[in-house]
Amino acid sequence: MAKSENELTWKDIEIGAAVIEPGSAAAYRTGDWRSQRPTYDFSRCLKCGICFVFCPEGCIRQNQKGFFEANPYYCKGCGICAYECPTRVIVMREEEEK
Amino acid sequence: MKGKRHGIEVSIALADAVKLCDADVIAAYPITPQTHIVEHLAELVAEGELDAEYIPVESEHSALSACLGSAAAGARTFTATAGQGLELMHEVLYVASGMRLPIVMAVANRALSAPLSVWGDHSDAMAVRDTGWIQIFTENGQEVVDQIICAFKIAEHHKVLLPVMVHLDGFNLSHVIEPIEMPDQQDVCSFAPHNRSPLTLHPNHPVAMGDFAPPVVFTEAKWAQEQAMLSVKPTIIEVWDEFARKFGRPYKPVECYKCDGAKNLLFTMGSFSETAMTAVDKLRQAGVDIGLVRLRLWRPFPFEEFRAAVKDAETLLVLDRCISSGGPGGPVASELKSALYNLDKKPKVVSFVGGLGGRDITVAGFEKIIVDGLELAEKGQERIFEIVGVRE
Numbered sequence: 001m002a003k004s005e006n007e008l009t010w011k012d013i014e015i016g017a018a019v020i021e022p023g024s025a026a027a028y029r030t031g032d033w034r035s036q037r038p039t040y041d042f043s044r045c046l047k048c049g050i051c052f053v054f055c056p057e058g059c060i061r062q063n064q065k066g067f068f069e070a071n072p073y074y075c076k077g078c079g080i081c082a083y084e085c086p087t088r089v090i091v092m093r094e095e096e097e098k
Numbered sequence: 099m100k101g102k103r104h105g106i107e108v109s110i111a112l113a114d115a116v117k118l119c120d121a122d123v124i125a126a127y128p129i130t131p132q133t134h135i136v137e138h139l140a141e142l143v144a145e146g147e148l149d150a151e152y153i154p155v156e157s158e159h160s161a162l163s164a165c166l167g168s169a170a171a172g173a174r175t176f177t178a179t180a181g182q183g184l185e186l187m188h189e190v191l192y193v194a195s196g197m198r199l200p201i202v203m204a205v206a207n208r209a210l211s212a213p214l215s216v217w218g219d220h221s222d223a224m225a226v227r228d229t230g231w232i233q234i235f236t237e238n239g240q241e242v243v244d245q246i247i248c249a250f251k252i253a254e255h256h257k258v259l260l261p262v263m264v265h266l267d268g269f270n271l272s273h274v275i276e277p278i279e280m281p282d283q284q285d286v287c288s289f290a291p292h293n294r295s296p297l298t299l300h301p302n303h304p305v306a307m308g309d310f311a312p313p314v315v316f317t318e319a320k321w322a323q324e325q326a327m328l329s330v331k332p333t334i335i336e337v338w339d340e341f342a343r344k345f346g347r348p349y350k351p352v353e354c355y356k357c358d359g360a361k362n363l364l365f366t367m368g369s370f371s372e373t374a375m376t377a378v379d380k381l382r383q384a385g386v387d388i389g390l391v392r393l394r395l396w397r398p399f400p401f402e403e404f405r406a407a408v409k410d411a412e413t414l415l416v417l418d419r420c421i422s423s424g425g426p427g428g429p430v431a432s433e434l435k436s437a438l439y440n441l442d443k444k445p446k447v448v449s450f451v452g453g454l455g456g457r458d459i460t461v462a463g464f465e466k467i468i469v470d471g472l473e474l475a476e477k478g479q480e481r482i483f484e485i486v487g488v489r490e
Binding site (some may be wrong): 008009012015016019022028064 | 198295304307311314315319321322372
């Protein structure tokens, strides 16, 4: 998508608000309604990828060190990753908390 | 281009007009008083006279949903309904207009239950006035045929791409036999050729329609749709002008009858207009200063044409065939009042509600409405609206 959804004017909307670009949903910030976010203590991480498998949003990727981490742009804060993590690496915290 | 006029039931003529337009898909559920329209279309398809897909469905909700799919695939799509059926379609009406699908629908206007009524009334049309469909009201059988043909051309026009409803009064129009001139097949084909939508479902050009829009973009999507709706009137007029040149019958968004210099105007929609004209004729002969304004285009509302038609009038008597329950009386009257509100010089509006659930209003009835209305305008109206002919 050429413009982010915040910049779209009514003139940019296709006829019938159709979406003509495949995969364009990636541009939508689906994580902006999150009230809790996952935080990580990677010292206990086994890099097992169970969080990656269970994430319903598909927003977890391996970072450069091989740890699995959610992308906050898409993460809705459901907490399934924290629930499934066998070594309790992931803790859900309120958005406002540091 | 004059053809032969012959007596035919208006519903049958309407179905024949759909055939002349060479519709590709028809999905409809029979409901009184619309039944004859789709019955005849089913016959035409079954007998091979119309090469179309006739989809039998289990409800009006499914009928319009099927139309949605076929129109999205680029097929010329027609359906018809009435009263409760239109209400059952209600949520899909928004989807069709939001997706800008050029579906044409005939609505044989009928009252809404309860109590159960199958007879003529505008409650169904008024309940869907905000769904984003173009709404055209017709006065007689010839107009029904002509407007169906125009509706396909309007709906599929590249500047429009919006669904169109053609309203005909249930029974009063749908079931009467009138002398109608059916246009020639060749002429209809050249006037309203199948105009494919620029955006249709096709495996080679994937597109997602009616998608999820979060709050950050929904307003823009609706405003884009509204801009389309607000800009279609010139195209509708252009199509009607072209129709007049080709078939010799002119149509306008607002029509005036004996309005020149008239201080008092009666306002009607639909098939009552012709009865009202006779009443206007009689009262004019008796020296009453009265004219008739009738609206053909209800959505988009033709504000300029309406204001121009009533600019010299002092009194406007409005007849609604629908009650806006607990509100300002009739929805048409309240709309007209809002159209006039910001003008410095405006006529006094007297609102009448009548002709509900098929109740006939005769020429004498209209004479009484006019005489009573003028009296009320002079001495001031106590009630917000007057109900016609109710037994106290």
